[in-house]
Amino acid sequence: MHIAMKTVLISIAMLFLSGAATSFCAETCSTATCHAAIGAFKNLHQPVTDGDCSSCHQQTVKEHPLKGGKSFGLTAKGADLCKICHDEFGKKKLVHAPVKDGECLACHKPHGANGRFLLDDSEDQTKLCLGCHDSAPFNKKYVHGPVATGSCTVCHDPHQSDTKALLKGASRELCLSCHADFAQKMQTATIVHPPVKKESCTSCHDPHGSAWPNMLKQGMPDLCTGCHKEIGKKIKNAKVPHKPVIEGKLCSNCHSAHFSKDKGLLVADDEKSVCLGCHNSAKIGTPPLANIKKDMEGKKHLHGPIQKGHCGGCHDPHGSDFPRILTGNYPSDFYVSYKEENYSLCLRCHDKNIVRFAETTIYTKFRNGSKNLHYVHVNNSKGRSCRACHEAHASDGPKLFSAEGTKFGEWRVRSRFQITATGGSCAPGCHRRYSYDRVKPVDLAFPNKK
Ligand code: HEC
Ligand code: HEC
Ligand code: HEC
Ligand code: HEC
Ligand code: HEC
Ligand code: HEC
Ligand code: HEC
Ligand code: HEC
Ligand code: HEC
Ligand code: HEC
Ligand code: HEC
Ligand code: HEC
Numbered sequence: 001m002h003i004a005m006k007t008v009l010i011s012i013a014m015l016f017l018s019g020a021a022t023s024f025c026a027e028t029c030s031t032a033t034c035h036a037a038i039g040a041f042k043n044l045h046q047p048v049t050d051g052d053c054s055s056c057h058q059q060t061v062k063e064h065p066l067k068g069g070k071s072f073g074l075t076a077k078g079a080d081l082c083k084i085c086h087d088e089f090g091k092k093k094l095v096h097a098p099v100k101d102g103e104c105l106a107c108h109k110p111h112g113a114n115g116r117f118l119l120d121d122s123e124d125q126t127k128l129c130l131g132c133h134d135s136a137p138f139n140k141k142y143v144h145g146p147v148a149t150g151s152c153t154v155c156h157d158p159h160q161s162d163t164k165a166l167l168k169g170a171s172r173e174l175c176l177s178c179h180a181d182f183a184q185k186m187q188t189a190t191i192v193h194p195p196v197k198k199e200s201c202t203s204c205h206d207p208h209g210s211a212w213p214n215m216l217k218q219g220m221p222d223l224c225t226g227c228h229k230e231i232g233k234k235i236k237n238a239k240v241p242h243k244p245v246i247e248g249k250l251c252s253n254c255h256s257a258h259f260s261k262d263k264g265l266l267v268a269d270d271e272k273s274v275c276l277g278c279h280n281s282a283k284i285g286t287p288p289l290a291n292i293k294k295d296m297e298g299k300k301h302l303h304g305p306i307q308k309g310h311c312g313g314c315h316d317p318h319g320s321d322f323p324r325i326l327t328g329n330y331p332s333d334f335y336v337s338y339k340e341e342n343y344s345l346c347l348r349c350h351d352k353n354i355v356r357f358a359e360t361t362i363y364t365k366f367r368n369g370s371k372n373l374h375y376v377h378v379n380n381s382k383g384r385s386c387r388a389c390h391e392a393h394a395s396d397g398p399k400l401f402s403a404e405g406t407k408f409g410e411w412r413v414r415s416r417f418q419i420t421a422t423g424g425s426c427a428p429g430c431h432r433r434y435s436y437d438r439v440k441p442v443d444l445a446f447p448n449k450k
């Protein structure tokens with residue numbers, strides 16, 4: 001009480017001495033009895049700390065305090081008041097509407113506040129910003145970390161910016177500034193998905209939140225098929241769909257959305273590893289499919305594409321119109337009346353001439369002299385399908401001949417195939433051992449033994 005009275009007296013004395021009204025308020029207005037609330041904030045505005053009330057307030061009526069009236073007015077209106085000491089905003093391309101309108105006090109408290117920057121809460125700005133903005137986009141099921149904590153201004157400048165949406169920097173760089181491990185991995189990746197490389201991350205992600213995990217703008221697979229229309233069509237129309245494309249993690253079962261070590265944006269180093277990541281048990285599929293991983297394990301001979309890590313030359317991972325999501329026809333029966341298109345799968349890669357001509361000296365090694373034994377076996381009205389002799393994936397025997405034999409109903413037809421430098425022989429369930437020789441043709445008219 002006494003100290004307060006003293007300061008008032010000193011101030012009045014100073015006022016008379018200096019004759020300047022400006023210092024009238026210094027350290028006198030906010031006292032224990034008068035305007036105590038002004039000094040009670042955790043963080044005071046510098047001029048308030050300095051007791052410089054008069055830079056913002058000027059006395060308009062002599063009497064103070066004035067019962068039922070105001071004896072003080074502001075020295076300037078709106079942003080002009082702040083401009084006395086602070087640089088003006090508006091030099092950048094975009095100025096936030098309330099800043100443009102001079103409504104500094106829509107966000108800031110003039111005297112002091114419990115948060116920093118003269119804000120009620122400088123950490124969680126949700127209440128502040130959503131006081132004006134629609135809260136719906138921020139109340140989604142999956143919310144971005146910094147949005148959940150109300151740190152709007154880590155990305156947005158509250159006043160002005162040269163970047164759209166008042167961003168503090170180019171949107172992509174902004175994302176990568178926090179997601180540093182992502183940025184680092186992307187730098188070392190060989191393949192970067194074009195929209196990730198060139199476009200803003202917000203072409204797929206909502207920066208705030210969304211109804212889908214990872215704040216995706218759309219659910220999968222729509223997000224992907226929105227750009228990859230052909231794949232979308234295929235998935236919709238495929239007579240034989242592939243389960244992982246339409247279930248569970250969908251496209252992400254096999255693809256990374258961002259980058260990869262090799263082409264195809266696959267989640268593993270090669271296609272084979274991706275496929276065998278699932279086809280590694282006899283429990284996959286209804287009825288269960290063969291355990292492909294086990295079927296290939298320890299096999300001496302892998303089919304060409306598989307040696308190179310590919311399954312895709314024969315199977316369309318996204319679904320197809322052929323059984324077993326094959327990329328062409330492959331008869332499921334042992335005997336098939338010959339038509340070239342029945343074997344469109346194999347003949348995508350192999351020369352159709354191997355089964356086309358009765359006589360040949362170049363197109364196949366499976367011949368006796370010039371007699372084409374592929375033709376003999378395959379190219380007739382009760383032709384044998386390739387599966388009678390060859391495995392599709394892998395084998396113990398040469399030329400993809402299975403040592404256990406090919407399925408013939410419940411029985412396995414063992415071919416007992418043996419290969420020589422100029423021919424070979426086999427003794428399958430179909431006939432006794434026959435030999436063939438490309439250089440010195442064997443007389444096939446009579447069953448021969450070798
Ligand atoms: C940076 C400018 C600024 C300074 C410095 C400042 N004020 Fe204010 N003050 C304002 C503004 C602006 C308002 C009007 C607030 C409103 O309309 O919401 C205000 C309102 C007031 C009011 C009336 C409403 C209230 O909040 O109680 C009082 C009393 C007041 N100030 C006292 C003071 C005192 C005492 C000081 C010095 C310790 C001071 N002001 C320093 C800007 C300032
Ligand atoms: C009399 C001069 C003066 C006026 C008028 C003034 N300020 Fe300040 N303001 C200051 C000073 C000095 C600082 C401290 C600057 C620093 O620390 O760099 C400051 C700091 C601030 C800060 C940062 C506070 C913090 O916690 O870092 C904000 C926000 C601010 N002022 C807003 C305003 C607004 C809004 C107005 C208008 C209503 C205004 N100021 C008017 C002098 C003024
Ligand atoms: C939409 C709310 C909002 C409005 C309107 C607003 N500010 Fe701010 N201001 C903030 C926030 C939030 C911060 C804290 C800075 C941050 O988090 O990046 C801030 C910080 C400041 C600072 C201190 C840091 C800096 O950027 O220099 C000053 C000074 C300031 N504002 C002055 C003003 C003035 C003057 C006006 C009116 C012309 C104004 N503000 C209008 C929200 C606002
Ligand atoms: C006083 C009301 C008010 C407050 C508080 C406010 N805004 Fe705004 N904001 C507006 C208005 C009005 C617009 C213009 C809307 C429009 O153009 O449709 C706007 C526009 C924006 C835009 C879009 C700018 C553009 O050009 O695309 C962003 C981003 C934004 N505000 C962020 C914020 C953030 C972050 C906060 C909290 C720090 C905040 N706002 C607080 C009123 C406010
Ligand atoms: C991680 C960065 C980030 C955070 C944090 C963030 N935003 Fe944004 N915000 C953006 C980006 C990026 C855009 C531009 C969206 C676009 O380009 O499609 C945007 C756009 C906006 C817009 C413009 C309208 C719109 O939706 O496009 C408003 C308003 C907005 N944000 C408000 C806020 C508010 C309020 C908060 C805090 C609750 C916040 N933002 C937090 C990055 C962020
Ligand atoms: C201020 C730092 C910051 C910025 C800037 C930022 N993020 Fe994040 N982001 C985070 C944090 C923190 C998490 C949560 C991490 C966690 O849960 O492990 C996160 C999580 C994510 C997630 C995973 C969400 C989930 O559900 O697990 C995605 C996707 C994401 N951010 C994308 C973006 C995009 C796109 C941008 C640019 C628009 C961006 N981030 C900018 C900090 C940031
Ligand atoms: C083509 C769409 C697309 C683009 C563009 C994109 N993302 Fe993603 N992002 C996804 C999908 C889909 C997921 C979900 C994870 C998955 O299925 O692989 C995801 C997940 C994430 C995650 C969380 C999981 C993780 O991998 O760490 C982060 C963080 C992330 N994205 C950041 C970014 C950033 C940063 C950018 C821009 C450089 C970006 N994304 C661009 C589609 C995209
Ligand atoms: C904004 C458009 C866009 C979106 C969304 C998009 N992509 Fe792409 N994607 C491209 C472009 C452009 C290419 C390069 C041209 C091409 O191969 O078609 C590409 C290429 C690819 C490739 C081939 C890469 C290679 O090395 O051959 C794969 C795989 C792929 N995208 C998967 C996805 C997946 C999965 C999603 C959903 C998470 C997705 N894309 C979403 C535009 C998009
Ligand atoms: C079962 C695994 C698997 C799933 C699930 C899958 N893909 Fe693929 N995808 C592949 C493989 C394998 C390739 C071939 C990669 C290569 O070229 O090496 C491929 C290639 C692609 C390509 C580039 C070549 C082309 O055919 O255009 C695109 C684009 C693509 N996928 C998009 C998608 C989209 C979109 C989804 C979800 C709807 C999806 N994929 C789901 C395995 C898959
Ligand atoms: C995420 C697990 C997963 C991955 C990865 C996967 N598959 Fe499959 N695949 C399945 C399931 C489950 C089925 C059984 C569907 C059923 O029975 O309806 C299946 C079925 C198949 C079929 C039989 C289709 C039919 O309907 O007859 C083939 C062939 C096949 N997958 C090949 C592949 C190839 C090739 C790849 C790699 C490009 C691959 N799969 C990757 C889960 C997977
Ligand atoms: C050279 C062509 C070719 C390649 C390469 C190939 N497949 Fe096959 N795959 C086939 C054929 C043909 C069938 C049908 C076999 C049948 O009908 O008996 C088949 C059948 C399957 C089946 C169904 C098995 C069952 O129980 O009927 C699966 C699963 C499969 N393949 C997975 C794979 C995987 C995984 C890869 C890569 C490691 C792969 N395939 C590579 C041709 C191929
Ligand atoms: C995607 C391409 C492709 C398809 C489709 C394909 N193959 Fe092959 N095949 C190869 C490659 C590559 C080789 C190894 C190089 C070579 O010997 O020509 C090979 C080799 C062979 C061999 C010789 C193996 C050896 O040890 O010399 C036979 C037999 C064979 N394939 C049969 C078939 C049958 C039967 C089909 C149909 C079910 C088929 N291929 C489908 C690419 C394919």
Ligand code: HEC
Nearest residue numbers: 343346350354364365366377384385386388389399423424
């Ligand atoms: C009666 C058993 C048999 C049938 C059926 C059969 N092949 Fe062969 N095939 C062989 C033998 C034996 C060889 C090995 C010839 C040699 O190198 O001495 C062979 C070799 C091959 C080769 C390696 C290149 C060549 O011609 O020497 C290919 C490719 C091939 N077969 C594809 C096929 C295709 C495709 C089919 C079905 C249209 C098929 N085979 C049907 C027995 C058969």
